[in-house]
Amino acid sequence: MKYYIGVDIGxxxxxxGVVDETYTILASDSIPTKAPRSAEEICDDIVALCKNICQKAEVPYDGICGIGAACPGLIKDGVVTFASNLGFENVPFKSILESKSGKRCEVCNDANAAALAEYAAGAGKKYHSLVAVTIGTGVGGxxxxxxxxxEGFNGAGAEIGHLVTVPGGRLCSCGNRGCLEAYCSATALIxxxxxxMINNPNSKLWEVSGGIDHVTGKHAFDAADQGDVIAQNVIKRFIKYLSIGVANIITLLxxxxxxxxxxxxxxxxxxxxPLDKLVADNGVIxxxxxxPKIKAARLFNDAGIVGAAADIMLDDLG
Ligand SMILES: [Zn+2]
Incomplete structure (x- = not known):
């Protein structure tokens, strides 16, 4: 059995986590990022973390075949060209981590790592091609x-959240209008x-959420499930816009x-x-x-670790 380490930098x-060839996490741990600080300092802490989890997993550090790291931002050929969360600009992260760890390393974008995790060990296992759409504060892909x-020739590929879904529509964080993210992020749903709720004081949404300041992305689904027509319409509209994005992905790839x-x-x-039905009805040839099959992701919180490990593992195993 070969062992790898996946690092999820937020x-x-x-x-x-120490990950084996079957993508099982044998042991994991986490430390604070303390950003912004230099990549050298962060890599020193990552190497210490890696040695610590090897001990927990009872796998010698010398036996680790490689380290994969996932982080937010634009990444091309091991260089983090821009990551606002970490304060990185043109940081050669892969080579810094390689020299600090003494291991072969890879670095990829966190949304790409999540896609790779699903491909290798989740919803896309046993398939050859997969597109992941990750719905959070924004919409990643x-x-x-x-x-x-x-990753695109410049590292900016697969920005699925910024596919134009409604021409001239809502203003998006990227500065354009009508992006998928402006309609289908958890933020947009909230x-x-x-x-x-404001327009419908009698909606069950009030009771289900406990008030306007407590609304999460789950409440519309919960109230819709209880038969609330207002919530059902919110969900219907959300899924309609998501189906346009998914249909465009399918038509292209x-x-x-x-x-x-x-x-x-x-x-x-x-x-x-309902997403599958709308895509079939309206959007695709x-x-x-x-x-294509539309599936829910399987690897929630572990996706970063598993995907980062898969990034270097798939290189190794061809
Ligand atoms: Zn946008």
Whole structure:
């Protein structure tokens, strides 16, 4: 059995896990990122963390075949060209981590790592191509084709959240209008839920959420489930916009699997079944014999560690 380490670098915490060839995490731990600080300091702490989890996993550090790291931001060929959460600009992170750790390393974008994790060990296992759409504060994406992340020639590929869904529509954080993210992020769903509540004082949403200041992305799903028509309309509209994004992805790439990730994917069939139907009804070429499967993500909090490890592991195993 070969062993690897996956490191998930976030703006607040850095998590790392020892991962075996079956993508099982044998042991993991996390430390505070303490950003902004130099990549050298961060890598020193990562190496200490790696040695610590090896001890927990009872795998000698010398036996680790490689370290993969995932972090937010734009990354090209091991260089973090821009990561606002970490305060990095043109940081050669891969080579710094390699010289500090004495291991072969890879570094990739965290949304790409999540896609790779689903490809290797989750919803896309046993398939050759997958596009992941990750719904959180924003909408992220990752494209995996034949085991390789497609990151674009400049590292800015797969920005699925910024596919234009409504021409001239809502203002997006990127400065454009009508992006998928402005309609289908958890942030957008929460705002839509609040607006529906204000316009409908009798909606069950009030009771389910406990008030306008407590609304999460889950409440509209919960109230819809209890038969609240107002909440059902919020969800319907949300899924309609998501279906446009997914249909565009399918039309462009025809991946075997489109995987919907982020906290909302825990809604499972409540989200996936109507999404699948809308995509089939409205968005895609109808005459194809075999069609992409739309699936919910499987690897929630572990996706960063598993995907980062997969990034270096897939290189190794071909
Ligand atoms: Zn945008």
């Amino acid at each position: 703006g607040t915490n850095i998590a790392a 990752g494209i995996v084709l034949n085991g390789r992340i497609w 705002n839509d839920t609040k607006e529906a 025809q991946p075997e699997v489109v995987c919907i990730g982020g906290g909302m994917s825990k809604e499972g069939d409540t989200l996936i079944v 109808k005459s194809l014999a075999s069609k």
